[in-house]
Amino acid sequence: MASLDDLKKRISSVKSTQKITKAMKMVAAAKLRRAQENAEKGRPYSDKMNNIILNLSNGISDIENAPKLLSGTGEDKVHLCVVMTSDRGLCGGFNTNIIKKAKLYFQKILDEGKTLKIITVGTKGYDQLKRLYGDKIIERISFKESKNINYFDADKVGKIVIEKFEKKEFDICAIFYNQFKNVITQIPKEQQIIPLNTSEKEENSSEDNYEFEPEEDEILSNLLPKNISTQIFKAMLENSASEQGSRMSAMDNATRNAGEMVDKLTIEYNRSRQAAITKELIEIISGAESL
Amino acid sequence: MSEEYSVEIVNPEKSFLSKNDVTEVVVPAFEGEIGILKDHISIISFLKPGIIKIFSKSGEESFYVNDGIIEFKDNNLSILTSLILNLKDIDKEKISEIQKSAEEELNKSDINDQEKYLLDQKLEVLKSIN
Numbered sequence: 001m002a003s004l005d006d007l008k009k010r011i012s013s014v015k016s017t018q019k020i021t022k023a024m025k026m027v028a029a030a031k032l033r034r035a036q037e038n039a040e041k042g043r044p045y046s047d048k049m050n051n052i053i054l055n056l057s058n059g060i061s062d063i064e065n066a067p068k069l070l071s072g073t074g075e076d077k078v079h080l081c082v083v084m085t086s087d088r089g090l091c092g093g094f095n096t097n098i099i100k101k102a103k104l105y106f107q108k109i110l111d112e113g114k115t116l117k118i119i120t121v122g123t124k125g126y127d128q129l130k131r132l133y134g135d136k137i138i139e140r141i142s143f144k145e146s147k148n149i150n151y152f153d154a155d156k157v158g159k160i161v162i163e164k165f166e167k168k169e170f171d172i173c174a175i176f177y178n179q180f181k182n183v184i185t186q187i188p189k190e191q192q193i194i195p196l197n198t199s200e201k202e203e204n205s206s207e208d209n210y211e212f213e214p215e216e217d218e219i220l221s222n223l224l225p226k227n228i229s230t231q232i233f234k235a236m237l238e239n240s241a242s243e244q245g246s247r248m249s250a251m252d253n254a255t256r257n258a259g260e261m262v263d264k265l266t267i268e269y270n271r272s273r274q275a276a277i278t279k280e281l282i283e284i285i286s287g288a289e290s291l
Numbered sequence: 292m293s294e295e296y297s298v299e300i301v302n303p304e305k306s307f308l309s310k311n312d313v314t315e316v317v318v319p320a321f322e323g324e325i326g327i328l329k330d331h332i333s334i335i336s337f338l339k340p341g342i343i344k345i346f347s348k349s350g351e352e353s354f355y356v357n358d359g360i361i362e363f364k365d366n367n368l369s370i371l372t373s374l375i376l377n378l379k380d381i382d383k384e385k386i387s388e389i390q391k392s393a394e395e396e397l398n399k400s401d402i403n404d405q406e407k408y409l410l411d412q413k414l415e416v417l418k419s420i421n
Contacts, residue, residue, distance in 0.1 A: 041305035048369050052335060052362050131344060151373055152302040210364075213322055213336040222337050223360060226373075233303050 004276070008271040011262060018258035025251035031112055032183070032244035038149065039180060039237040046234045053196070055210065056220050067217065069162075069224040070132035071197030073171045073235040080170035081105065082161065084177040084235055084244045085125030086142045092245055092250030093139055094178060094186065101188040102176045106133060121157060128286065149236050151229070158229030165194060182232035184249055186242035194223070195271045260269050296329045296366035298328065298345060300354070302375055310347055314375070314405040316368055318361055333364045340413035342378070343370065353378040378420065390417045
C-alpha cells in the first residue's frame with residue numbers, strides 16, 4: 001500500500017490536472033460559440049453559390065463541352081483526398097474520426113487498384129497518416145499561424161487543388177471533414193468536389209430562363225474554381241466548430257474523471273491514515289498491558 | 292406599384308448586407324456596368340473589380356468589390372463576393388495594401404490576358420478611390 005505522503009502527492013497532482021482540463025473546457029466553450037456563429041454565417045454564401053451553379057449546370061446544353069471541373073476528366077484512376085484535421089490535439093475523437101473515415105476510403109481505392117494522392121490540412125492529420133500512407137502524401141498544409149479561419153486560407157488550398165487538376169494530376173477529388181451537428185455529435189463526412197456532384201440537381205430543377213452575361217460556359221469556368229474554394233472554406237468552418245465542440249466534451253469528461261479519481265484517492269488516503277492511527281493505538285495499549 | 296426590390300450581399304464570412312427598399316443597383320459586370328431596376332429579367336453574371344452602387348429610399352451607398360457573382364431572380368438580387376468594402380468607412384491603408392499586391396501580381400510574367408485585364412481594372416478603380 002502506498003504511503004500517506006505518496007497518496008497526498010497523487011491527489012494534488014490529479015487536482016492540478018483537473019484545473020487544467022477545466023480551464024481548457026472553458027476556453028473551448030467560448031471558442032465554440034464563436035466558431036458556431038461563423039459556421040452559421042458562412043452558410044448563406046455556400047448555399048447561394050451552390051444554387052447558382054445548379055441553375056447554371058441545368059442550362060448547359062452540351063455536356064461534352066462542359067468545363068472539366070464540372071464533368072470530370074471522364075476517367076477514374078487517380079484520386080486526390082484532402083483530409084482536413086486540426087492543428088492541436090486534446091480534442092477527443094475529433095481527428096481520429098476523420099482519419100478513420102479517410103482510411104476506409106483509401107483502402108477501398110487501393111483495393112480497386114487506383115492511385116491515391118493525399119493532401120493533409122492541419123498537422124494532426126499528417127501525424128496520423130504519415131506512418132501508413134507517408135509516400136502518398138503529396139502536400140501538407142497547416143494554418144497554425146492564422147488565428148481565425150479566413151477565406152483566403154481556404155482559397156490557397158483551393159488554388160493548389162485546381163492547379164493540380166489542370167496539370168491532370170488527378171481525376172477525382174474528395175474532401176474529408178467533420179460536420180458539426182451539436183456539441184456532442186460531429187459527423188465525419190466525405191464530399192466529392194471534383195467532378196462536382198450534381199445529383200441533387202433533380203429536386204431543384206427550376207425551369208428558369210436566365211440571361212447570361214457573358215456566355216454560360218464562361219461564367220461556369222469562372223465560377224467553378226470559386227466554388228471549390230467555397231466548399232473548402234465551408235468544410236474548414238464546420239471543422240473548427242466541430243473541433244471546439246469535441247474538445248469541450250472531451251475536457252468535460254476529463255474533468256469529471258479527475259474528480260472521481262480525487263474522491264477515490266481521498267478515501268484511500270483517509271483509510272490508510274486511520275489504519276496508521278489504529279496501529280499506533282494498538283501498539284500503545286498492548287505496550288501498557290504488558291507492564 | 293412600388294419600384295422597390297430586395298438585395299442581399301454575402302461574403303464567405305457572413306451576410307454582409309440585406310436591404311428591402313432598393314430602387315436601383317449598379318454593378319460592375321464583366322462586360323460593363325449594369326443597372327438593375329425592378330422586374331429585370333433573371334440574370335446571372337460575374338463581376339470585375341469595381342464599385343457597386345445601391346440606390347434606395349434611404350439614400351445612396353457605394354461599395355468596392357474585388358470580384359463576385361450576381362444573380363437576379365424574382366426581384367431578389369444576390370451578390371456573392373469574396374472581398375467587399377464600404378466606401379464610407381474605408382481606410383486608405385487597406386486600399387494601398389490591395390493596390391500594392393495587385394501591382395505585384397501584375398508584374399509576374401505568367402499571367403494571362405484575362406487576369407491582366409482584371410488587374411488593370413482593379414488598379415484603375417483603386418486609384419480613383421484614393
